[in-house]
Amino acid sequence: MRLSGALYKKIRRYMVGKFIDSAKVRVRAGNGADGLAKFGGVGGRGGDIVLEATAGDTLDAFYKRWKKKGLASARNGDPSQVKRIFGHDGEPKVLSVPVGVAAYARNDLGGGVLLAELNENRERVVVARGGAGGSPENDFKGQKGESLHLQLDLKLIADVGLVGFPNAGKSTLLKAISNARPKVADYPFTTVRPEVGIIEYPDLTKVSMADLPGLLEGAHINRGMGHSFLRHIERTKLLLMVTDVTGFRLSPQHPMRSCIETIVLLIRELELYDPTLLSKPVMLVINKLDQPGSAEIFEEVKAQVAKLEEVFEEVPEEVRPSNVLQFQHVLGMSAKDGPAAVKELKKLIKNVLREQIMLPNEDDYEQGTV
Ligand SMILES: Nc1nc2c(ncn2[C@@H]2O[C@H](COP(=O)(O)OP(=O)(O)OP(=O)(O)O)[C@@H](O)[C@H]2O)c(=O)[nH]1
Ligand SMILES: [Mg+2]
Known part of the structure; x- marks a missing residue:
């Protein structure tokens, strides 16, 4: 068997794959709000970033929804106030993804850590946690929410x-x-x-x-x-x-x-x-x-x-x-x-x-x- 010839001769551009079975978006969970030390008031938690698998959804649709914005963020918590001593928690942000998706947190080196796989319709998973509200445990300082580069691969x-x-x-x-x-x-x-x-x-x-x-x-x-x-x-x-x-x-x-x-x-x-x-x-x-x-x-x-x-x-x-x-x-x-x-x-x-x-x-x- 010779297997000679230009093995890797250039292939025309249109033959290179373009379809979407992988999508990226930056996500930012909400920050926790400050507490009120004087009154022992606790600040609201930041909202989580949640993925929810939806039967029939596609990554093309996900890509279209997010490509312009590039960032999905959840609400921050409300601070503790005199009138409302326990601040409201921030609303989570729920992102719909297709069933069969694997979610990775990308790092600077281009690698990724597998966060979750969603294989059932309606399955939900938190991929970025909202920051804790200010309380005696953290000197009443609201904590920052997690933020990361999310990559979704469809399997x-x-x-x-x-x-x-x-x-x-x-x-x-x-x-x-x-x-x-x-x-x-x-x-x-x-x-x-x-x-x-x-x-x-x-x-x-x-x-x-x-x-x-x-x-x-x-x-x-x-x-x-x-x-x-x-x-x-x-x-x-x-x-x-x-x-x-x-x-x-x-x-x-x-x-x-x-x-x-x-x-x-x-x-x-x-x-x-x-x-x-x-x-x-x-x-x-x-x-x-x-x-x-x-x-x-x-x-x-x-x-x-x-x-x-x-x-x-x-x-x-x-x-x-x-x-x-x-x-x-x-x-x-x-x-x-x-x-x-x-x-x-x-x-x-x-x-x-x-x-x-x-x-x-x-x-x-x-x-x-x-
Ligand atoms: N003569 C003959 N032709 C066949 C047979 N099976 C498929 N073909 C033809 O081969 C061609 C390619 O068939 P596809 O089924 O599209 O091949 P594929 O492997 O899916 O190709 P890609 O999607 O491009 O990877 C078509 O023209 C088919 O009609 C067969 O048993 N005999
Ligand atoms: Mg084919």
């Missing part, structure tokens, strides 16, 4: 995550197997935002599957859509790698990648993003088997993935994955032929999730324990 929650080079047929597969209706088209980066579909089984089991934008060699240095959207598969239980049997070529100016090359490069990119991703079970789908000459390629690739260590030996060191991966199943199909073509895959997905004890057992249904 989808799905059982199965689709990963693959652009144009491999991931969205076509999601369409065939689930109730989702994603956009399908014959050009790379058709999918620009992740989408989740639900796979339903006759026994009423439901499995969710997330379709992601195509992943490219060099995604870790932000080629193509970059690989930041891979965070959406951090929480999946099973990865489904989809490849085009005829390989992939971004444009005539870019090198051709064969099917097995795309598999190696995908493993490498997943590893560079987070090596623990590959400790999840992975299934391989080799798609577009209706293409002429594909049956022989399919057999060859099947043999190669059974001995990945030999394939890796021939790969240039800078793109060689460090761990050999064992696929749970290797399956060939033509996703464009619709639900019948993915019947077998649908069954295997349920079996793998069952084996991982991630779904209830068939017997349990019969015995009525579920």
Whole structure:
């Protein structure tokens, strides 16, 4: 395997991801108000900054609400006065966020500390505390409220995550197997935002599957859509790698990648993003088997993935994955032929999730324990 050519040739600007699944806003909780030492009066507390998850809300909407202002602040407490010896507390500020959001406090180095994840509708969490009111404990001096740079990242929650080079047929597969209706088209980066579909089984089991934008060699240095959207598969239980049997070529100016090359490069990119991703079970789908000459390629690739260590030996060191991966199943199909073509895959997905004890057992249904 040569894997030569301008690996990281420049990709046109419009191919760089723009969709919003991350938003930033500065937040400032209210200050506590002064107390009145002479009368033992206590000042009001500053209002907290609260995040509340709302089903149906999006980060695009959040971004639009806050991009101009850039700062969300809560009310200060009211000071203690002779007429009102206990000052009123400041109103908290409640910010609506989508379900599935992770909130980070950013630091100056560009890193962040995870404050909370909101995974349920109506779940609330305080991300910045209002300052305490002035009281005997603090010499009747109201305390400053917390303020921080908040970053919100959206993580989808799905059982199965689709990963693959652009144009491999991931969205076509999601369409065939689930109730989702994603956009399908014959050009790379058709999918620009992740989408989740639900796979339903006759026994009423439901499995969710997330379709992601195509992943490219060099995604870790932000080629193509970059690989930041891979965070959406951090929480999946099973990865489904989809490849085009005829390989992939971004444009005539870019090198051709064969099917097995795309598999190696995908493993490498997943590893560079987070090596623990590959400790999840992975299934391989080799798609577009209706293409002429594909049956022989399919057999060859099947043999190669059974001995990945030999394939890796021939790969240039800078793109060689460090761990050999064992696929749970290797399956060939033509996703464009619709639900019948993915019947077998649908069954295997349920079996793998069952084996991982991630779904209830068939017997349990019969015995009525579920
Ligand atoms: N011949 C053939 N074409 C297919 C098959 N599955 C998908 N395609 C075509 O391949 C093209 C890309 O399909 P998509 O489902 O949009 O691919 P994708 O992996 O979602 O692509 P991105 O969203 O760009 O990453 C479309 O023109 C599909 O009709 C198949 O089984 N056989
Ligand atoms: Mg797609």
